[in-house]
Amino acid sequence: xxxxxxxxxxxxxxxxxxxxxxxxxxxxxxxxxxxxxxxxxxxxxxxxxxxxxxxxxxxxxxxxxxxxxxxxxxxxxxxxxxxxxxxxxxxxxxxxxxxxxxxxxxxxxxxxxxxxxxxxxxxxxxxxxxxxxxxxxxxxxxxxxxxxxxxxxxxxxxxxxxxxxxxxxxxxxxxxxxxxxxxxxxxxxxxxxxxxxxxxxxxxxxxxxxxxxxxxxxxxxxxxxxxxxxxxxxxxxxxxxxxxxxxxxxxxxxxxxxxxx
Numbered sequence: 730x731x732x733x734x735x736x737x738x739x740x741x742x743x744x745x746x747x748x749x750x751x752x753x754x755x756x757x758x759x760x761x762x763x764x765x766x767x768x769x770x771x772x773x774x775x776x777x778x779x780x781x782x783x784x785x786x787x788x789x790x791x792x793x794x795x796x797x798x799x800x801x802x803x804x805x806x807x808x809x810x811x812x813x814x815x816x817x818x819x820x821x822x823x824x825x826x827x828x829x830x831x832x833x834x835x836x837x838x839x840x841x842x843x844x845x846x847x848x849x850x851x852x853x854x855x856x857x858x859x860x861x862x863x864x865x866x867x868x869x870x871x872x873x874x875x876x877x878x879x880x881x882x883x884x885x886x887x888x889x890x891x892x893x894x895x896x897x898x899x900x901x902x903x904x905x906x907x908x909x910x911x912x913x914x915x916x917x918x919x920x921x922x923x924x925x926x927x928x929x930x931x932x933x934x935x936x937x938x939x940x941x942x943x944x945x946x947x948x949x950x951x952x953x954x955x956x957x958x959x960x961x962x963x964x965x966x967x968x969x970x971x972x973x974x975x976x977x978x979x980x981x982x983x984x985x986x987x988x989x990x
Contacts (some may be wrong), residue, residue, distance in 0.1 A: 732782040737769040742783055745794065745809055749880050750894035753805035780807070797897035800845070800890075800923040803937025808897040817902060820881075827861040828872050832881065834858070835873070839890055840907050845923035846888040849873075891922050914938050915952055930954040 740763045745751055751759070760779055764771035780794050787793055791813035797806050820829060834855045838847035856869035864872070873889070876882040880894040896903075900920045904911050914921040916938035924933040932953045934942065939962055943949045949958035 734786045735769050737763040737767040738783050750808040756807045799893045806893045810898050827859050830859050830861045846890050849887050925960040927951040929956040
């Protein structure tokens, strides 16, 4: 018999909706709090079942709580996703047409980049290239600040990337609209924006997934084609007996690993 939706489930959903996205440890704390407040059975290892109950009741509304991973540190996050429309469409009620165009163009730069980041100077240069209505750079800076505050973009060290919330909620949109370049991580099978790519077979992996996978291997070989992994692996040292990275690849992958430290 399927578990019934209780006030504990409703409170959990309301809080998640107000946050937009929630880190895994916070979701676990919220799960416990909601169960205690409403005198509902609680078990620390039953968060997935708890969320499944909510999702069954959200199904007729074409909504779902989805679990995703931060590309920076590999920590789990939860977000509420609207399955009935693309997230770009949903954003239309919150932003003006030219603000949405700036977001789309920023997403283009990020996804089409080699490392999943777009320099802020390149993003700001988009302001006077908008077809809907051009922006002054000061105005664009304020709009980008709002996108960061609303957790659609992340900004650090003068560069923008997609926030974990954006990746979870827009995964299908990105996979559909960037079919030639968007890829899923070969380890966790989620959309990979910040990733390293095998030079032999082209599969990609998140940096946290790479660290976890190669720590358990005697030498770094691609899980798909078994060729030597030529990128520098953040957090995993190479032994002297292993082959050195290929020229031209070390600089890029070193940039990837140090950028996120």
